[in-house]
Amino acid sequence: MKPLKKASEMSVKELAAYIDQSVLKPEFTQDEIRKYIQEGIDFGCKTVCINPSSLPIARELCKGTDTKICVVCDFPFGLSTTRSKVMQAEEYCKDKDIFELDIVANYGWIRSGMWKEVEEDIKAVCDVCHKYGTEVKVIFETDALTIDEVKKATEVAIAAGADFVKTSTGFFTGGKCEGATIEVIKAMMDTAKGRVKIKGSGAIRTQEHFFELIDMGIDRMGIGYKSTPVVLKGR
Numbered sequence: 001m002k003p004l005k006k007a008s009e010m011s012v013k014e015l016a017a018y019i020d021q022s023v024l025k026p027e028f029t030q031d032e033i034r035k036y037i038q039e040g041i042d043f044g045c046k047t048v049c050i051n052p053s054s055l056p057i058a059r060e061l062c063k064g065t066d067t068k069i070c071v072v073c074d075f076p077f078g079l080s081t082t083r084s085k086v087m088q089a090e091e092y093c094k095d096k097d098i099f100e101l102d103i104v105a106n107y108g109w110i111r112s113g114m115w116k117e118v119e120e121d122i123k124a125v126c127d128v129c130h131k132y133g134t135e136v137k138v139i140f141e142t143d144a145l146t147i148d149e150v151k152k153a154t155e156v157a158i159a160a161g162a163d164f165v166k167t168s169t170g171f172f173t174g175g176k177c178e179g180a181t182i183e184v185i186k187a188m189m190d191t192a193k194g195r196v197k198i199k200g201s202g203a204i205r206t207q208e209h210f211f212e213l214i215d216m217g218i219d220r221m222g223i224g225y226k227s228t229p230v231v232l233k234g235r
Contacts, residue, residue, distance in 0.1 A: 001197075001219055007211035012232055016044040018214060019231075020070050020100075020199070020222045022170065023050050033057055036225040041067040043228055046220065047099055051075070052092055059097050068099035070137075073125070076171035078104030078139070082121045089125050093132040101129050102137045104169060107144050110153050118153070122160035130161065137164035137199050137220075142184045143172050150184060154191040164220065165192065168202030179203030180221070185213060207231050 007015065021040030023033055033054050038061055040048040047070040050058050058069045071092050074080045080088070085103065092098055103125050109118050126136045138157045142150055157165050165188055168179040178184075179202020188198050200213050201222030210231035213221060223231060 002217040007214035017046050019045040020047045020049040021045040022222050022224050037061050041065050070100040073103045076169035078106045082124050086124050089128045093134045098134050100135045104139045107141045119156045119160045126161040135163035137166045138162040139166045142167040143176050147187050150187050151191045158196045164197040164199045166199035170202045
């Protein structure tokens with residue numbers, strides 16, 4: 001969605017509303033999880049994006065604040081069975097503390113051209129989440145895909161009822177780690193034509209990149225806990 005003013009003219013509050021602060025490192029201690037969730041809240045981020053086991057801490061800290069909870073599901077590979085993904089989504093969403101759920105599309109299936117299976121997999125999770133009023137972001141591991149595969153996957157996610165399409169888990173180790181490049185975000189936007197929201201994630205580490213994506217009309221960005229103060233600096 002095109003913003004009403006340039007990113008450079010926005011307040012910290014307006015800019016922070018674009019951010020899902022990522023608190024996903026598997027090696028984090030409980031104290032580190034608590035620290036970085038609190039930092040996301042203090043910055044005024046739209047959500048903190050957490051692993052399911054961090055839910056008790058997130059519930060405690062986010063309660064009564066404007067920062068909401070985004071939980072990842074079957075992350076970072078998206079290789080569970082559809083039934084398992086649905087069970088996970090049901091477990092996380094049923095208490096209604098979850099604002100959004102980020103799931104990973106099976107990108108081996110995408111690369112294999114198994115579009116029917118990809119759509120059915122995404123739809124099953126979207127259906128259970130929407131029952132609880134939880135929006136779903138579908139992550140494509142875009143560094144593993146061609147631009148044509150990203151475009152086709154965007155169409156498939158729209159057909160499956162996704163609320164967002166998203167670039168990159170930030171945990172891909174099989175090749176390049178470019179994340180939310182301008183090229184990939186543009187391909188998603190050009191394909192979506194406003195039918196689904198766009199989230200950029202991965203390698204958004206400078207204010208220049210952050211501002212450029214906002215000015216393009218992106219809807220949300222996943223920003224690592226180290227990068228949030230960088231992209232908001234001087235505001």
